[in-house]
Amino acid sequence: MNDFSAAQRSRVTMLDVAEHAGVSKASVSRFIGDDRALLSDAIARRIEQSIAELGYRPNQMARGLKRGRTRLIGMLVADIRNPYSIAVMHGVETACRRHGYSLVVCNTDRDDEQERQHLALLRSYNIEGLIVNTLGHHRDELDELKREMPLVLVDRKVDGLDGDMVGLNNPQAIEMALEHLQQRSYRDVLMVTEPYDGTSSRIERVGSFQKQISQREDMRGAVLETGSSLANDLQTFLNTSDSGPKALFCANGVAALACTLALREIGCQLFEDVGLIALDDLDWYPLVGSGITALAQPTEEIGERAFECLLKRLRGDDEVARTLDFAPVLIERGSTRRQAE
C-alpha cells in the first residue's frame, strides 16, 4: 500500500531549515523573501547552506495564505481546441513566466455552468488576476470577482463590465478584407461565421461587415452561419445569378475549416469558382488548393499584452478601463489571386 500523503508530510519544512541552521523561522522567511538585506552575512550563509543541504523548497500555498500573493493568474477559455485560444494562451504563459507568475487555465467547453464552476474554483485558489475568453455570462460573479482582482477580456466584450479589453480591431480587419477583395475585383461577398452565440467579436465582425459593404457601391454582401446545412447554403450562394465574381469571407479559423470542407463536399473548384479570405492564419492554409488568403491576428502579442494589462493593475494602476485593438496582417495566397480587371 503506497502512502503518498505520508510522503508529502515528510517534506522539508521551514522549521527544519531553521533548526538545522540554528536560527529562527523568521530569519529563514526573510532569507526566502525579499528581505534578505535585513540579515547579517553570517546568518544568511548558514541559512543558504542549510537550504541547499536539506533541499528545502518553500510551500507556495502556505506563502499565499498569509501574504495574499499566490503568483497565480487564471485564464478562462471557451474552447481550448480553438487554435486562436491556444496561441493567445501561449502568449499569456510566456509573459507570465517572464514575470514570475504561473497560469491556471480552465476550459469551459462553451458551457455556462462550467464557466460558473471554474470561476468559483479560480477564486477559491486565490488567483491574483483573471483573463477571460468566454461568453462571460454570470455577470454577477464576474462583477464580484472584479472587485477582488483585475480582469482582462480577450476577444470578447461583456455588456456592462468595464474591464480592460484586448483583441482585434474588427472594423479595421473588415476594411482590409473588403478592400483586398474589391481590388481583386470580387463583387459578391458572403461572410461565413460560427453561430453568434452571444460572442461579441462575432457580432462585431458581422456588424462591421454589413455596414461597410453597404457603403461600397459596387459590392454586395450577405451573411451565413455555419451549421449542418452549410454545404447547401454555399451551393445556393454559388448558384444565384451573378452580380459579379463571388468570394467567401470566413470570420475565423473554425469557420474557414468548415467552409473549406463544405466546398469540397459540393465539389466546388476552390478559387476558380469562388474566392476565399479568412480571419486567423492557421498553419494549413497554404496547403489547401493554391493557399488560403488570411488576415493573421498577432495572437502571441495579444496574449502577452493581456497579461501585461493585468500586471499594471496589480501594481496599482487605476486608470479607466483600456481597450487594446490590434491590427491584422494580410497574407495573400492563391485563394484571392483573381486578376484585377
Add this chain to the structure above:
Amino acid sequence: MNDFSAAQRSRVTMLDVAEHAGVSKASVSRFIGDDRALLSDAIARRIEQSIAELGYRPNQMARGLKRGRTRLIGMLVADIRNPYSIAVMHGVETACRRHGYSLVVCNTDRDDEQERQHLALLRSYNIEGLIVNTLGHHRDELDELKREMPLVLVDRKVDGLDGDMVGLNNPQAIEMALEHLQQRSYRDVLMVTEPYDGTSSRIERVGSFQKQISQREDMRGAVLETGSSLANDLQTFLNTSDSGPKALFCANGVAALACTLALREIGCQLFEDVGLIALDDLDWYPLVGSGITALAQPTEEIGERAFECLLKRLRGDDEVARTLDFAPVLIERGSTRRQAE
C-alpha cells in the same frame, strides 16, 4: 489607487460564517467537509443559511495546507501548440473535472531549464499527481517527485523511471501503416520524423519501422528527419531510380505538416507521384489534395486514462507500474488510394 489586496482580505471567511451562525469554526468546517453527518440538523441548517447569506466560499489554499489534499493535478507539456498535446490535455481535463480535480498545465516549450523550473513550481503548489509529456530529463527531480506523488507518462518513456505509461501501441501502428501501404502496392517507404531529440515515442516508431520493413521482403524503407533541408531531401528520395511506387510515412502530425508543405514547395503532385500516410489525424487532413490517409490516435481517451491511472494510485493502488497502449484507427483517404496491383 486601486487596492486589490485589501479587497482580497475582505473576503468572507469561515470565522465570519461561524459567528454569523453562532457556532464554532469547527462546526462550519465539518459542514464544509465530508463530516456533515456529525452535525445536528439544527446546526447544519443554521450554517447552511449563513453560508448562503454571506456568500461564503472556502479557501482551497488554506484547506490544502492542513489537509494535504489540494485537488490539483499537474501536467507538464513539451509543446502546447502540438495538436496531439492539446487533445490529450483536453481529455485529462475532462476526467479531472468529472472527479472534482483541477488541472494546472505547464508548457516547457521543449526547454530543459523550463522543465526544471516548472517541476519545482508544481511541487511547491502541492499538486497531488503529475502527468508528464516532456523529455523527462532531470531524472533526479522526477525520482524525488515520484516518491511524493503518483506520476504518469504520456507518449513518453523515461529511462529508469518506472512510472505508469499511457500512449500509442507504436509497433502495432507501424504494422498497420505498412500493411496498408503494402496492400496499396507501395514498395519504397520513407518515414519522416521530427528530430529524435530524445523523444522516446519517436525513437520507438523509427525503430519499429526499420525492424518491420526489413521483414517485408518486397518493401524497402528509409528514415528522414524534418529540418531546413526537408524539401531537398524529399526531392532526392523521389528522384532515386525506382524499386517500386513510393510513399511517405509521417511519424506525427507536425511531420505531416512539414512534409506536405515541402512537397508543395518542390511542386510534387501529391499522391500521384507519391503516397502519404500520417500518424495523428488533424482536422485539415481531408483538405489537402484528395485527403491524407491517417492513423488516428484516441487522444481524448489517452488523456482520460492517464488521469484515471493517477486516481487509482491516489486511492492506494500499489500494483507494479502499468503500461496502457492504445491502438490507432486507420482512416483511409486519397493519399494512399493507389489501386492494388
Add this chain to the structure above:
DNA sequence: TTATTGTCTGAAACCGGTTTCAGGAAACAC
C-alpha cells in the same frame, strides 16, 4: 437510581509560511 454509552459541540493545536513587535548589541553623539 446510577453507570455506561453514544452523539454532538467547541476550544485549541496545527498546517507552513509571513509579519509585527520588542529587545539586545553595536555604533554613534554628546
Add this chain to the structure above:
DNA sequence: GTGTTTCCTGAAACCGGTTTCAGACAATAA
C-alpha cells in the same frame, strides 16, 4: 560615561482552514 540611534534577531500572532480531544448532554443499560 551615558543617551540615542541603528541594525539584526527571535517570539509570537496571524493567514483560513482541519483535526484532535475533552466535555456536555441525552439515551440506554443495569
